[in-house]
Each structure stands twice: as C-alpha cells, then as structure tokens.
Amino acid sequence: MSVFLAFIKKIYFIGLFVLLECVAVNCYTSSSVYTNAQLMKVSRFFVGPAQESIYNMKTFVLLGKENERLSAEVARLNNFIAAMHIDSSLMEEGQFMPNDSLKYSYLSAKVVNNSYVKQNNYITLNKGSEDGVAKDMSIVCNGAIVGYILDCSNHYSVGISMLNIHFKTSGKNLSGTYNGSISWKGDDIKEVLMTEIPKYADINIGDTIVTTNFSSRFPENIRIGVIKSFELINATYNNAVVEIFSDFNTLRNVQIIKFKDFDEKTTLENEVEQHAPRTQ
Amino acid sequence: MTRFFEYLFLFAAIVALQLLLFDNIQVTGYMNIVIYPLFVVLLPINTKGGILLLSAAAFGAVADVVSGTMGLYSIALILLAFVRRGVLRLFVREDFLENIVIPNSGALERGYFLSYLSVMTVLFFTAVMLLERLTFDYFGFTFLRIVISSMVSILVMYMLQLPLSKHKNRGYFGSL
Numbered sequence: 001m002s003v004f005l006a007f008i009k010k011i012y013f014i015g016l017f018v019l020l021e022c023v024a025v026n027c028y029t030s031s032s033v034y035t036n037a038q039l040m041k042v043s044r045f046f047v048g049p050a051q052e053s054i055y056n057m058k059t060f061v062l063l064g065k066e067n068e069r070l071s072a073e074v075a076r077l078n079n080f081i082a083a084m085h086i087d088s089s090l091m092e093e094g095q096f097m098p099n100d101s102l103k104y105s106y107l108s109a110k111v112v113n114n115s116y117v118k119q120n121n122y123i124t125l126n127k128g129s130e131d132g133v134a135k136d137m138s139i140v141c142n143g144a145i146v147g148y149i150l151d152c153s154n155h156y157s158v159g160i161s162m163l164n165i166h167f168k169t170s171g172k173n174l175s176g177t178y179n180g181s182i183s184w185k186g187d188d189i190k191e192v193l194m195t196e197i198p199k200y201a202d203i204n205i206g207d208t209i210v211t212t213n214f215s216s217r218f219p220e221n222i223r224i225g226v227i228k229s230f231e232l233i234n235a236t237y238n239n240a241v242v243e244i245f246s247d248f249n250t251l252r253n254v255q256i257i258k259f260k261d262f263d264e265k266t267t268l269e270n271e272v273e274q275h276a277p278r279t280q
Numbered sequence: 281m282t283r284f285f286e287y288l289f290l291f292a293a294i295v296a297l298q299l300l301l302f303d304n305i306q307v308t309g310y311m312n313i314v315i316y317p318l319f320v321v322l323l324p325i326n327t328k329g330g331i332l333l334l335s336a337a338a339f340g341a342v343a344d345v346v347s348g349t350m351g352l353y354s355i356a357l358i359l360l361a362f363v364r365r366g367v368l369r370l371f372v373r374e375d376f377l378e379n380i381v382i383p384n385s386g387a388l389e390r391g392y393f394l395s396y397l398s399v400m401t402v403l404f405f406t407a408v409m410l411l412e413r414l415t416f417d418y419f420g421f422t423f424l425r426i427v428i429s430s431m432v433s434i435l436v437m438y439m440l441q442l443p444l445s446k447h448k449n450r451g452y453f454g455s456l
Contacts, residue, residue, distance in 0.1 A: 013329035017362045020337045024358060027344075028351030028411065040348035047299055047346075054304055117306040119412045122348060158348075165413070186413070187309055187421050 033120070033166045034135075037150030037158040040122060048156050052112045052126060066252050073142055104219050107131065107256045109139075112156065116189050116248040121161040123147055127256065128155040136217050138257045144223040144245035145169070145211060146254055157256075163189055163248055169217070171209045171224050171242070177202060179212055180240070182224060189248050192225065197238040203230050209242050216265050219257060283324065290444075291339060294319050299346050302436070310421075312429045316343050316353055317404040318437045320360045321397055322444070325368070325380050336361035356407040360400055367403075371395045385438065386445030398434050405430045 008015075109131075113124035127133050129152045139146040139159050147161045160167050165186050171194055172179035178201030180194040194209060207227040213220040223245050230240035259265075294315055302313040319339050323332060340354030347353065368377060371392045385393040405426045413422055 013333070013362075016330055016333050017358065020333055020358045021355060024337070024340065024351045024354035026351070028349075028355060031350035036348040036350050039345045039350060043299070043346040043348075050300055054300060115303065115306065117309045118312060119409075120349070186418060189309060 033160050033164065034150050036120065037122065037160070040124070040158045041151050041153050041156070048112060048124065051124065052110075055112055055114070065250060069142065069250075070253065076143070103260055105258045105260065107133065107258070109133075109157075109254055109256055111251050111254060114161070114248065114251050116161065116163050119165050119186050121163045121248075122150075123159045123161050123251070123254075125149075125157045125159065125254065125256070126155070128152045128157050130154045132258070133157045133256055134258070136262060137259070138218045138222070139254050140222055140257060141246050141251060141254045144225075145218060146246050146248075146251065148217045149256065161248070162192065162244065162246065170212045170214045172212045173203075173207045173227075174210060174221075179214075180238075182209075182242070190243055191228065192242050192244055194227070194240040194242050195237070197230070197240060199232065199235070199237055201238060203227060203238060203240060205229065216259060216262050216269075219259065287319075287323070287335075290322065291319060291342070295342055295346060297440075298343070303347075310425050310428045311432055312425070313433050313436055314405070314408070314429070315433060315437050315440065316340075316357060317360055317397075317401050317433075318440060320357055320364060321400050321437070322382060322384060322441060323361075323364075324382055325377055332361045332364065333358060352408060352411055355411060356404045359407055360404055363403065364400070367399050368396055370399070382444075384441050384445035394434070394438065397437060398430070401434050401437065402426065402430045405433070 107127060109125040109127040111123060112126050113122075115121045115123075123139065123146065125133075125139070133149060133152045135149055135151060137149045139148060145162060147159045147164070147167065149157050149159045151158050163184050165184055167184055169182050170179055171182045178197050180197040182192055182194055184192050197203060205227050209224040209227065211218040211220060211222040211224060225242040225244035228241045228243045230238050233239050298315055302315060305313055316339070320332075320336050323335060327335070336357040337354060340357035343353040343357070344350055368383060372380075372388060380387045383393065383396065387393075388396065409422050409426050409429075416422075
C-alpha cells in the first residue's frame with residue numbers, strides 16, 4: 001500500500017497535468033462560435049456597461065467621421081424610401097422597421113465592443129432579446145455585411161464578426177453570373193477571400209460582390225466588397241481577394257436584420273435533411 | 281491566508297486589465313497584448329505542484345469565460361504551470377531558488393527574470409496561436425504574430441510587475 005501511495009505521490013503532478021489538459025482540450029475541441037458567444041454573454045452581463053463607456057470614449061474622437069457616414073446613410077435611405085413609396089411616419093425609432101417586401105425588418109443598434117485584431121473576433125451590441133433580437137439575425141452597416149448574431153441576453157447581444165476565421169457565407173457578383181464561398185483569412189482586416197468560383201466565370205477586378213439568397217441569415221444583395229485580385233487554383237476553380245465595404249476600425253452604429261421566415265425555412269430544411277433517403 | 285487574498289486580488293486585477301484595457305488596444309492583427317501568463321509567472325516559488333496546476337486551471341477557466349475562448353487559455357496556462365519549475369531552473373540555480381518567495385524582478389536578477397518571463401510568454405503565445413488556427417497553412421503569419429505579440433506582452437507584463445517587485449522576499453503588500 002505504501003509503495004502504491006509513494007507511486008501516486010510521484011506521478012500525481014504529471015497525472016493531474018494530463019487530466020487538466022484533457023478536460024481543457026475537450027472543452028476547446030467541442031466548442032463552437034455559439035458556445036463561445038454564450039460564454040461571452042455571461043461576462044457581458046457584468047462588464048457590458050463598462051465596455052460601453054470605454055467604447056464611447058474610444059469612438060468620441062471619431063464622431064466627425066461617424067456623423068458624415070450617418071448623413072450619407074440617411075440620404076441613401078431617404079432616396080430608397082422615396083423610390084419605394086413607403087410612408088416613413090410608420091417607422092418608429094428603436095423598433096424593428098419593416099422594409100418593402102416585409103420579409104426583412106431592421107433594428108438599429110450601437111456597437112459596445114468590437115474586436116478585429118484577433119483570429120476569432122466578435123461584436124457586442126447594445127440590443128438584446130428584450131428588443132426582439134434573436135440568434136442568427138444578420139448585422140449590417142451602411143448596407144454592407146458585418147456579421148450575424150450568435151447569442152443574446154436581455155439587453156446585449158454577441159455576434160460573430162465577418163473578421164472571424166469561422167465566419168462563412170456565400171457571395172455572388174451583382175449580375176449573378178458566378179458565386180463563391182466567403183471567409184476571412186485571418187490577416188488583413190480589409191480583405192476577405194472568395195473561394196471556389198467556377199473556372200470559366202467571367203471575373204473582373206472591381207466586380208461588386210453581394211450576398212446570395214442561399215443564406216437564411218443575410219438578405220440577398222447585401223454588399224460585401226469588390227474584387228481586388230483573383231487567381232486560378234489547380235486549373236479547377238478561382239479564388240479571389242475581396243476588399244470589404246465595412247470599416248471595422250470605425251464601426252459604431254449598425255442595423256440588425258430580422259428575416260421573418262427564418263424559423264419556417266430552417267425547420268423545413270432540417271426536416272428534409274432528417275427524412276431524406278440515405279444512400280448506402 | 282493573506283497570501284491567498286493577495287493572489288485573489290492579482291487574479292481579478294489581471295482579468296480586469298486584460299478585459300477593459302488591453303483588449304481595447306487594437307493596432308494590428310500581428311499584435312495581441314495578453315497579460316494572462318503573468319499570474320502563473322508570479323505565483324510563489326514554493327507553491328505545491330497540484331495547487332500550481334489547479335490555480336492555473338482556475339485562472340484559465342475565468343480567462344476563457346471572459347474572452348469567449350472555451351478552453352484555449354486554460355490549455356496554455358496549465359502548460360505554463362507544468363513547465364514553470366523547469367523554466368526557472370534554466371536560469372536560476374536550485375539553491376538560489378530556495379531563498380526566493382516570489383519570482384519577480386526584485387527577487388531574481390532583472391536579466392534572469394526577463395529570460396524566465398520571455399520563455400513563459402513565448403510558450404504561451406505559441407500554444408494559443410497554433411491552437412487558434414489548428415493549421416500550418418499560414419505559418420509565416422502565425423509565427424510573426426507569436427513574435428510580435430510576445431515582445432509587446434513581455435514589455436507590458438514586465439512594467440506591470442515592477443510595482444509588485446519592491447518586496448523581494450515578501451508578499452505584495454509586505455506580508456510573509
């Protein structure tokens with residue numbers, strides 16, 4: 001018995017190290033952007049107001065630029081409303097505002113925290129479930145995509161940023177003649193990659209890339225960026241570098257978009273996936 | 281018991297500084313200032329192995345919750361706790377270590393402490409940044425991130441521990 005105890009005493013440090021590392025590795029490998037956002041939601045409950053104050057101070061110096069951007073956005077929206085013949089008096093500040101097709105509605109929110117120099121970047125917004133925000137709603141700024149909501153508490157929500165190596169969506173050129181998969185490489189905060197563009201696609205530098213209707217999160221034709229360069233990979237498909245429209249350095253006011261048929265669409269897709277005949 | 285509360289304070293101070301100050305310093309993707317290794321670096325020399333690992337695991341768990349990294353910082357900090365004694369022995373003789381309570385720049389010579397802090401920090405960033413990508417596809421970029429982030433974080437952590445290094449062989453607030 002004493003030999004056994006001596007043995008345990010001898011190896012307990014290594015044993016405890018292996019055990020703790022196994023637990024930590026298991027947590028890490030089983031995590032996803034959703035579980036990470038849930039963790040952040042807990043901390044935002046405590047530090048959200050402090051972070052909001054810090055972010056307010058940081059962006060105070062950028063107010064001039066922000067005012068210019070907001071004025072341009074107001075002008076753009078006024079033109080849009082005029083063109084669509086919508087009565088703007090029906091729209092109320094701080095509530096989801098319906099657009100013309102009534103498929104999507106918009107809610108403005110302020111960025112409370114926004115990381116953009118890590119590999120896994122997240123955005124915290126000052127609107128939560130009490131404001132009608134829910135998981136998978138998209139976040140846009142100036143009509144360009146920023147990310148989508150992962151989780152929310154009563155007053156705050158955490159979203160995955162487009163500058164997160166786990167972020168993925170699909171994109172196409174304006175005329176819809178080619179499409180590809182959009183992801184972030186992890187280095188430049190002004191560029192994303194558009195991969196798997198068909199070999200024979202007519203790609204031109206300067207092409208505007210927008211979202212497709214494949215995604216339930218993003219409405220179609222939300223701006224992503226412009227093609228900066230592209231190359232043919234293994235003579236099979238093209239990869240392009242896309243310069244994004246969103247400026248994550250100065251991100252302050254954003255809009256959250258709610259897709260009204262999201263639940264119906266995802267439920268139907270999940271059901272079909274579950275009941276689809278499987279090949280052996 | 282006083283030592284416990286001192287480290288509890290250090291624990292909270294490092295997390296608060298990271299979350300409210302250093303996470304908001306965003307200059308480039310190559311530079312991430314992370315001061316979490318400082319907690320493991322400054323734990324008393326005579327801390328029992330098990331306590332050392334459990335302290336690092338607890339601190340890592342809190343760091344993961346506030347940073348939304350689910351296990352990433354825990355893995356790196358537990359690794360630091362495991363190799364800490366070995367790293368210290370690389371620079372300081374065993375008999376000299378017996379006379380030290382807290383391994384800060386006041387108790388160790390400045391050069392030795394900087395070497396110890398540097399090895400621990402580089403190990404921490406190597407673990408974190410390789411695990412973050414889980415691929416060697418962008419190794420050049422990841423390598424530069426490790427080097428630049430380590431250099432800046434070492435400088436910041438060295439500055440932060442300076443006020444705490446006045447009491448060479450005593451606790452941070454003068455307690456033994």
